[in-house]
Amino acid sequence: MATPPPPQQGAGGPYSPHAPHHPYGPPAQPGAQPYGAYGAHPRPGRYGCILCGAWPAAPATVRGHQGLIVLMRFLSLRGPFCRDCGLATYRRMSSDTLWQGWWSPLSFFVTPVTLLMNLGPRAAFRRLAPPAGGHRPPLDPGRPMWRRVPVLLFLVPLLLLFLAIPALVVIGAVVGDDTPHPLTSGQCVRNKGDWTDQKLVVTDCGSPAAEYRVRRPTAATGPCASGDYLARPEYSPDGTLNCLTPLR
Known part of the structure; x- marks a missing residue:
């Protein structure tokens, strides 16, 4: 008497390469977000902040400069950065440049250009939403630039120089000069x-x-x-x- 064949389980059997195999749960539905230990990234395939992993993050390069009497150092840190890490990096590197970037002849021209180039990344960071979902807390942005000691040390002489020009004009107008001027009868x-x-x-x-x-x-x-x-x-x-x- 012939033995009947075992029952079939699908077209390819339970171990067929064509059989559905989901050892870790059902497949993800179309449109569903992946998940992990720190939450789902809202835009798969995109990286978060380079420093803390949070998102949203903007790709940017923050620059710094150091003048070393006869040499120069060009510094840069490339992102992407979240809002807080980006602002913290911008403020730190810009404030360092304000007091480290003037100490060579060519640095006197390079430093202002470096500071102006950092304004673009700063604007991009300020447009971002608060960071979320990182693998560590974002950096503390700290005090704004205008409240930092290097900036104050740079702005005070600049302000004095700016005020000195109109002050000299006023003093010259009040004191006058001693050059003889023609007189007219009756004066x-x-x-x-x-x-x-x-x-x-x-x-x-x-x-x-x-x-x-x-x-x-x-x-x-x-x-x-x-x-x-x-x-x-x-x-x-x-x-x-x-x-x-x-x-x-």
């Missing part, structure tokens, strides 16, 4: 020097500081009167000596 002046080194300054005739009234000698007015002083030729447009009549 009142005071002498800030002595008569061998005249420094005649035009003054309001109603001011107590006014000392002399200018009079130009002509055929109609006649020569200078007795007791008048003579202004130096530099105070006349044609070299004629003006008369200075005392007001008191």
Whole structure:
């Protein structure tokens, strides 16, 4: 009597390479997110932050510079970075560049370019959402740039230089110069020097500081009167000596 064949389990048998085999559970459904020890990455195939593994992360390169008298060092750290790690890296490398990047002749030009190049990554980091799902906590961004000691040490001299220019203009306008200016008849002046080194300054005739009234000698007015002083030729447009009549 012939033995009947064993029952078939699918077209290829239970161990056939064509048979469904799911030793770790059912297959993932289309559209389902993979999972792991730290949560599912929302965009499979994309990497998280290079420092903490969190996402979202932006690809960027943060740069730094060091001047070494006769040598230079060009520093860079390439991402992607999450928001917090990116800002922490940008602030650290930029603040270090502000006090380390000036100490060679060419570094004086390279340092500003480096700082400007870091503004692009900074803007990209600030647009990111808060980091999540990393394998370690993200870096602490720390204090903003304008509150860090290297930045203050750089900005204070720059601010003083910026304020010095208008201050010198104002001082020059208030003090004036000692170059003789031509006088006209009827003006009142005071002498800030002595008569061998005249420094005649035009003054309001109603001011107590006014000392002399200018009079130009002509055929109609006649020569200078007795007791008048003579202004130096530099105070006349044609070299004629003006008369200075005392007001008191």
